Amino acid sequence: MSFRVIDRADPGNPWFSWDYVQGNSETILAALREHAALTAQAVLIAALVAIPLAVLAYWFRPLTGPILALSGVLYTIPSLALFAFVAPYLGTGTATVLLGLVLYALLLIIRNALAGLNQVPDEVRDAAQGMGYGRFARLLRIDLPLALPGIFTGLRLATVSTVALVTVGVLVGHGGLGQLILGGFRNNFFKAEIMTGTLLCVLLALVLDLVLAGLARLLTPWARRRGATG
Amino acid sequence: MNPIEQAVVWLNDPLNWTNPGGVLDRLVEHLGISGAAVALGCLVAWPLGLWLGHTGRGGGAVVLVSNVTLAIPTIALLTILPLTALGFGKPPVIIALAVFAVPPLLANAYTGIRQVDPEVRDAARGMGLSGGQLLRRVELPLAVPYLAAGFRTAAVQVVATAALASFVNGGGLGQIISAGFGLGISVGGGQILAGGLLVALLALLVELVFALVERVVTPRPLRRARRRIIRRADQRAAAAITGS
Numbered sequence: 348m349s350f351r352v353i354d355r356a357d358p359g360n361p362w363f364s365w366d367y368v369q370g371n372s373e374t375i376l377a378a379l380r381e382h383a384a385l386t387a388q389a390v391l392i393a394a395l396v397a398i399p400l401a402v403l404a405y406w407f408r409p410l411t412g413p414i415l416a417l418s419g420v421l422y423t424i425p426s427l428a429l430f431a432f433v434a435p436y437l438g439t440g441t442a443t444v445l446l447g448l449v450l451y452a453l454l455l456i457i458r459n460a461l462a463g464l465n466q467v468p469d470e471v472r473d474a475a476q477g478m479g480y481g482r483f484a485r486l487l488r489i490d491l492p493l494a495l496p497g498i499f500t501g502l503r504l505a506t507v508s509t510v511a512l513v514t515v516g517v518l519v520g521h522g523g524l525g526q527l528i529l530g531g532f533r534n535n536f537f538k539a540e541i542m543t544g545t546l547l548c549v550l551l552a553l554v555l556d557l558v559l560a561g562l563a564r565l566l567t568p569w570a571r572r573r574g575a576t577g
Numbered sequence: 578m579n580p581i582e583q584a585v586v587w588l589n590d591p592l593n594w595t596n597p598g599g600v601l602d603r604l605v606e607h608l609g610i611s612g613a614a615v616a617l618g619c620l621v622a623w624p625l626g627l628w629l630g631h632t633g634r635g636g637g638a639v640v641l642v643s644n645v646t647l648a649i650p651t652i653a654l655l656t657i658l659p660l661t662a663l664g665f666g667k668p669p670v671i672i673a674l675a676v677f678a679v680p681p682l683l684a685n686a687y688t689g690i691r692q693v694d695p696e697v698r699d700a701a702r703g704m705g706l707s708g709g710q711l712l713r714r715v716e717l718p719l720a721v722p723y724l725a726a727g728f729r730t731a732a733v734q735v736v737a738t739a740a741l742a743s744f745v746n747g748g749g750l751g752q753i754i755s756a757g758f759g760l761g762i763s764v765g766g767g768q769i770l771a772g773g774l775l776v777a778l779l780a781l782l783v784e785l786v787f788a789l790v791e792r793v794v795t796p797r798p799l800r801r802a803r804r805r806i807i808r809r810a811d812q813r814a815a816a817a818i819t820g821s
Contacts, residue, residue, distance in 0.1 A: 423784050424777045425737035431754045431773025435580035435766035439758075470621070507647050514650040515741065518758060525652055529744060532656040545653035552648035 353568035366537035371540075373547075377525065379547055382523025385441065385516070386509050386555065389448035393505060396449070397456035398498065402486065404457070406466040415461075418454040426515045428450065434519055444516035453513060459504065463497015464490055496570055499563035503556050510552040522546045583767020584774065593771075600753065600775065607749040607779070611739045613671045615732050616801075623724070626686025630720070631712045639687050643680040651677065651738050655745045670747040677738055678731040685727025689720030720756030722795045729787035736783045740776045750776045 368375065400418075404411040421429075429447040437443045467490050475489045491498075514525025522529070524544040531540030565569055587593055594600045629635040654676060658669035693716050701715045743751030753772035757765035790799070 363586065364613055379776070420781070423733060423737070423780050425740045425780050427740040427743075427751050427754055428737075428773035428776040428780070431757070431776075432768045434758070435762060435770055438762060504647075507644075511648055511650040514652045518755070519745070522652075525650065528650065528652050528656055530747060536660055541653070541656050545650065545657065548650050549648050556648075 355451065360536070360538050362538045362542045367537075367539040368543060375543060375547070378524050378526050378544070379551070381521065381526075381553075382510070382513050382548070382551060385444060385513050385521070385523055386506065386551070389509050389513075390452055390502065392445070392505050393449045393452035393456055393506065394502060396499070397453050398460055400453075400465060401457050401460035402460055405490070406482075411461070414456075414457065418457050421450045422454040426512055427518065430515065430518055434445045439519035439521075441521045443519050444513065447515075448509050448512055455508065456498070456501040456503040459501030460494060460498045463494030463500070466497065467493045471572075489572055492567075495567050496512055496563065499559060499566075503559045503563075506555050506559060507552045510548060510555065524551070580766040580770050584770035585767075587767045587771045588774075590785060598752070600660075600750075602632070603750045603752055604775075604779075607736070607739055607751075609706050610667065610670055610674065610742060610747070610749055611732070611736045613667075614674035614735045615678050615728075618672060618682050618717065618731055619728070621675070622679045622682035623686050626683040627712065627720070629719065629811055630687045630690025631716060632706070633691070636691075639683055643671070643684060646680050649676075651741050652744055653807040655741060655747065659745060667747070670742045670745070674735050674739055674742075678735050681730035681734065682727045685723045685730070686720065689723025690716050692723070693719045718796075719799075722791065722799055725787070725791040729784065729791055733780055733784045733785055737776075737780045750779065786791070 397418075400414055404414045426447060429450060430443060431571045433443045433446050437446065471489060471493065472485070475485045480489065514528060516522035517525040517529045520526075524547050527544030528541050528548075531537040531544065534540065592599070626639070629639065651673065652776035655670065658673050659665045661669075663672065665671045690712075697715060698711065699720070701711050706714065727766030739749045740754070742749045743755040746752075750772060753775065754769055757768035757770075757772055759765065760768065762769070774802075
């Protein structure tokens with residue numbers, strides 16, 4: 348690939364182009380839909396795996412180290428390598444991307460959910476015990492609600508970083524908005540396409556983060572009251 | 578032949594290592610790009626973080642930087658920077674990676690200075706140390722474990738993301754994986770897996786080496802408290818990022 352022949356100052360290739368957005372609205376919306384769907388599925392699956400693991404680590408302290416270490420190692424493995432491990436088996440479909448994204452989101456959710464669970468005051472736990480709560484009832488009615496702020500912190504971190512990570516999926520052809528970003532780069536450095544993909548990506552992360560923050564506020568009214576005074 | 582056997586065969590072929598563009602070439606490229614990016618990140622983030630920590634201002638700015646960079650896809654920076662005045666080649670790749678090295682370096686430098694016991698700071702001032710002396714002789718040595726932790730996080734992250742440089746033909750070990758995908762899964766499956774293995778091993782190796790460095794540069798009395806401190810700093814950083 349020779350880069351020298353391209354005139355970078357070409358005025359016909361602006362960073363922002365409304366024409367491009369209007370002319371390709373269908374492609375852009377399809378990419379945005381795929382991006383949002385992949386993010387939502389990945390975070391949802393990761394939460395369904397991570398929260399029980401966090402509870403397990405909370406109930407059985409000796410398991411905390413191994414669970415955190417394992418998810419830490421998974422988190423250290425580069426995303427590209429993870430996709431490379433999975434692709435020969437699952438092929439170049441959304442399943443490959445999804446599995447990589449889930450493994451990545453795990454650590455963030457486990458660590459924050461566990462921190463949230465560990466923050467439940469001892470007195471509260473004792474009181475619940477004294478009122479005759481069993482292990483599961485206490486978990487559902489006392490521990491998990493009180494750990495919600497931590498759980499949501501994890502979910503928000505996982506969501507924002509997943510939105511950014513989905514773009515790596517272009518490697519196997521399912522990168523959502525990453526498809527636009529790299530497509531623009533390969534399509535003779537079409538700046539408007541790159542910029543549109545990037546901005547939508549950041550915007551999506553922002554919107555999802557705000558939605559989750561709002562949800563957390565709705566679900567934890569007591570934290571709001573405490574937040575107002577302190 | 579399943580992909581694992583293919584990968585073993587690929588790794589066993591000495592030409593895949595020594596050819597131009599083989600593993601050794603790519604490894605040198607990978608380490609070169611990563612090293613330059615981390616160095617650049619340190620050059621920017623450490624002075625800024627230490628100074629912000631010393632003056633106690635700008636905590637909000639540190640959080641903002643972490644927030645924004647978390648949401649920016651690596652690929653976006655890798656594709657946008659070469660089209661700016663920087664031009665193609667290594668510099669835009671290095672700068673793009675350095676951008677992702679800054680948040681952990683900055684946050685840890687800031688926290689490292691802020692966590693210094695106010696009484697220690699008072700005592701130093703009472704002994705007549707000036708602001709600069711206080712930073713250099715008291716705050717900086719006490720912040721070393723944090724700086725090392727931030728360095729480790731940044732180095733691992735940069736080595737991991739440097740693999741993505743292959744998307745824009747920027748070199749590095751990721752190039753092996755991309756070339757494998759270019760061949761198609763059925764033919765290149767082994768090469769894809771081998772490339773992934775190399776990248777993952779490198780990241781884990783960097784993590785281990787700098788974990789060791791972190792331990793060595795932490796003064797003995799601080800070592801016991803270190804684990805607790807780092808965990809607390811992690812939580813604080815996590816809390817700070819979401820603004821809670």
